[in-house]
Amino acid sequence: MGFFDKLFKRNKDQEEQKAVLDEGLKQTKENFFSKISKAIAGKSEVDEEVLDNLEEALITADVGLDTTVTIIKNIEARVAKDKYINTGELNNILQEEIANILTDSSSTDYKTYGTPLDKKPYVILVVGVNGVGKTTTIGKLAYNFKKNGKSVLLGAADTFRAAAVDQLSIWSDRVGVPIVKKEMGSDPSSVAYDTIVSGIARDVDVIIIDTAGRLHNKAHLMEELSKIKRSIGKNMENAPHEVMLVLDGSTGQNALEQAKHFTAATEVTSLAITKLDGTAKGGVVLAIANQFKIPVKYIGVGERMEDLQVFNKYEFVDTLFSLQ
Incomplete structure (x- = not known):
């Protein structure tokens, strides 16, 4: 115990x-x-x-x-x-x-998270570099929201990689939630705009929008994310309500560097740390939470869709100090 x-x-x-x-x-x-x-x-x-x-x-x-x-x-x-x-x-x-x-989200779960009456639809903008499990995290979020009675709409605003749109479409079909997408090379902000319009028309509870994961040019990243946020805000005041940064926990200290880039480029309000199963580097969760003072909302501890867990700092610490 x-x-x-x-x-x-x-x-x-x-x-x-x-x-x-x-x-x-x-x-x-x-x-x-x-x-x-x-x-x-x-x-x-x-x-x-x-x-x-x-x-x-x-x-x-x-x-x-x-x-x-x-x-x-x-x-x-x-x-x-x-x-x-x-x-x-x-x-x-x-x-x-x-x-x-640590700052956690132990007071919330997939049933209660993110949909107060004055924030419907609740809009989550998801950021992170390619390869960290960003699109998979979006799919798992959609699954768990739907499982707990929330209606969800996905927006495929990573239009620079055909694979990104295709992968999100696969998750849309797998989970059984609608998606807004356009052809590769389309303006990401226009996809975000159309997603909000569609989400309001459908009266969905949660909108989750994917974005491109590129870090080669911080100024371009900042400009792109700012444009997406402005497009979202045109149809819904104070949206997006959450900017979630997805980080790969298995990369250890490299995840800190990614967090530095994205927090410099946009206002990140929550973290999802993936791929903690199969790695001994989960201690980086402590470093990230402490350095950036951003709440860790989700952690990925397995391949199943249910294995994206709402983060609870007490459960996490208990687990670290237990070998049962």
């Missing part, structure tokens, strides 16, 4: 989701937990050597230098205040400090 386990009274579905999370993060938690355990092994109290070992363990677990320094400083302050802390207490304090740097 994890440190935060006492917070939860899970129903059957939640227990199944936790089991999927445990399995999906298996490599990450084995990597993370083993490094932390070695850092404090054989020590009876938290001294400078323990903190140095802990710092090294966090950095090598892909937590990142800046985030590691923040965690260590907070632990040092607590050790200084309480005078004596043993390594058993350190384990609990570490979990608390990691949870404190």
